[in-house]
Amino acid sequence: MANRRVRVMWSDLNGLSHGRYVPERRLHEHGHHAVTTLTMGINREILPVHGYAADVGFPDLATVPLLETRRPGWEVDTDVVIADLEFDGAPLALGPRNALKRAVDAWRALGYEPMLGYEMEFYVMQPDREAPGGYAPLTIPSHRVYGVGLGGDNTGLMFELFDAAEESGLDLEGIMGEFHPGQMELNMKYGPALDSADRAFICKEMTREIAARKGYWITYMGRPVAEYVGSGLHINFSLNPVGGGQNVFDDPSAEHGISSLARQCLGGLIAHHEGLAAMSAPLVNSYKRLIPGIIAGYWANWGLDNRCSTFRVPCERGIATRIENRMPCGSANPYLAAAVMLNAALLGVVDGRDCGAPQVGDGDAEPNTDRHTPHDLGEALEAFAADAVLCEAMGADLVRCFLTLRRDELARYEATGAEWSVESITDWELTEYLPFY
Numbered sequence: 112m113a114n115r116r117v118r119v120m121w122s123d124l125n126g127l128s129h130g131r132y133v134p135e136r137r138l139h140e141h142g143h144h145a146v147t148t149l150t151m152g153i154n155r156e157i158l159p160v161h162g163y164a165a166d167v168g169f170p171d172l173a174t175v176p177l178l179e180t181r182r183p184g185w186e187v188d189t190d191v192v193i194a195d196l197e198f199d200g201a202p203l204a205l206g207p208r209n210a211l212k213r214a215v216d217a218w219r220a221l222g223y224e225p226m227l228g229y230e231m232e233f234y235v236m237q238p239d240r241e242a243p244g245g246y247a248p249l250t251i252p253s254h255r256v257y258g259v260g261l262g263g264d265n266t267g268l269m270f271e272l273f274d275a276a277e278e279s280g281l282d283l284e285g286i287m288g289e290f291h292p293g294q295m296e297l298n299m300k301y302g303p304a305l306d307s308a309d310r311a312f313i314c315k316e317m318t319r320e321i322a323a324r325k326g327y328w329i330t331y332m333g334r335p336v337a338e339y340v341g342s343g344l345h346i347n348f349s350l351n352p353v354g355g356g357q358n359v360f361d362d363p364s365a366e367h368g369i370s371s372l373a374r375q376c377l378g379g380l381i382a383h384h385e386g387l388a389a390m391s392a393p394l395v396n397s398y399k400r401l402i403p404g405i406i407a408g409y410w411a412n413w414g415l416d417n418r419c420s421t422f423r424v425p426c427e428r429g430i431a432t433r434i435e436n437r438m439p440c441g442s443a444n445p446y447l448a449a450a451v452m453l454n455a456a457l458l459g460v461v462d463g464r465d466c467g468a469p470q471v472g473d474g475d476a477e478p479n480t481d482r483h484t485p486h487d488l489g490e491a492l493e494a495f496a497a498d499a500v501l502c503e504a505m506g507a508d509l510v511r512c513f514l515t516l517r518r519d520e521l522a523r524y525e526a527t528g529a530e531w532s533v534e535s536i537t538d539w540e541l542t543e544y545l546p547f548y
Contacts (some may be wrong), residue, residue: 114145115188117192119138130174144171145171145172146163146172147164176195177194191459208446210506227308227348228346229311231344233332249292251292268322282299284546299311301349332545341438343408346454348436356517360432369432379457381459389495402436408436421438422466451505495510
C-alpha cells in the first residue's frame with residue numbers, strides 16, 4: 112500500500128537536499144519555493160546572483176514531482192520522490208538535475224544513452240566533545256580493508272544501511288568496510304544517467320539520516336581525517352545506443368578492447384582535466400584528498416585497470432566496458448559531477464581527441480603527464496572559469512551562480528587566516544562541513 116506521506120526532494124548547487132512533505136493525494140501538484148534556495152551558501156547567506164535574488168524580488172521556483180522516481184523511504188510511512196525545478200515556466204537553469212538532463216540530451220542527440228554507476232565512500236563518525244565539530248572517527252581494532260562483520264563495522268549501521276537501500280529500491284550491489292576504520296563504501300548498480308544520479312542523491316540523505324538516529328554522523332567530506340585516506344564519489348560511465356543495444360565502449364577488434372568512441376571520451380576528459388575539478392571537488396577540504404600518492408584522481412591520465420590514473424578502464428569488457436572517473440570527491444553533487452564529466456567527454460568526441468597511451472606502473476611510477484588537478488579550490492575555480500567551452504556546455508547562469516557560491520565559501524575560509532596544508536584538517540573545515548557533508 113502506498114504511504115500517506117511523500118517527501119519531495121531536490122538538490123541545490125551545494126549538493127544539499129531541500130524539499131517538503133506532502134500528502135500523497137497532492138503529489139501531482141507543483142510546489143512553490145523561493146528560487147534563492149539555489150543562490151544560498153550553506154551558511155544560509157543569500158548571494159547577489161543577478162536575475163535570481165533581490166534584484167527580481169526573490170521570486171518562486173516550481174517543484175515538479177517526478178512520479179516515476181517515487182520509492183519507499185526510510186522514514187515511517189513516508190515515500191520519497193525527486194522533483195524537477197522550473198522557473199518562469201521553463202526548466203530552471205540553475206538546477207543541478209537540469210544540468211545533467213541537458214548533458215544527457217546532448218548525448219542523445221548523437222544517438223547515445225549515457226549510463227552511470229556510482230560508488231559512495233564515506234566515514235562514520237562517533238560523538239567526541241573534545242573534537243572539532245563534535246565528532247571523531249570510529250575506533251575499530253579489528254578493522255581491515257574490505258572488511259565485513261567486526262572487520263568493517265562495530266556499530267550495527269552497515270546492516271541498517273544495507274536494509275534501507277534495499278527497501279528504497281536503490282539497486283544496491285553491496286556495502287563493505289573501506290581503507291581506514293569507520294570508512295565504508297556503498298555501491299549501486301549502473302543505469303541510465305538521471306536514474307543513477309537520483310539514487311546517489313537519495314543515498315546520501317538516507318545514509319546520513321539513518322546514522323543520526325543512532326547518534327553517529329556519516330560524512331562524505333573528501334578528507335575529514337588528515338591521517339586517513341579520503342573518500343571519493345567514483346562515477347562509472349558508458350554509452351548505449353538510444354533505443355537499445357550493446358555498450359558502444361566495447362570493441363573486441365580494437366586495441367585494449369575499447370572503441371574509438373571510448374578513446375575520444377577519455378581524450379575529452381583528459382583535455383578538460385583541470386576544468387573538471389571545481390564541480391568534481393567543490394569544497395576547500397576536497398583538495399586535501401586530490402594529492403599525489405593516494406590514488407585519488409590527481410594526474411591527467413588514464414589507465415587500464417590502474418587505480419593510479421584518474422580515468423580508469425577496468426578489466427571487464429562486453430556490457431561492463433566503462434570509464435571509472437576517480438576524481439570526484441565524496442562531497443560532490445552527484446548531478447553536477449556527472450554533468451561536467453559527460454560534457455567533457457562529449458567535447459572529446461566533437462573535437463576528435465584521442466586519449467594517447469595509458470599510464471602503466473604503480474603509485475611510485477613516473478606519471479606519463481605533468482598535468483594534474485589544481486592544488487586548491489581557488490585554483491580550481493579559476494581553471495573552470497578559464498575553460499570556456501566546458502562552461503558553455505554547463506550553462507552560463509549555472510556557472511555564474513556556482514562560481515559565486517564557491518568563491519564566497521573560499522573567502523570565508525581565507526578569512527580564518529589558516530595556513531593551507533594538506534597535512535592537517537582545520538577546525539573551520541570540520542565545524543563548517545560536518546553538519547552538511
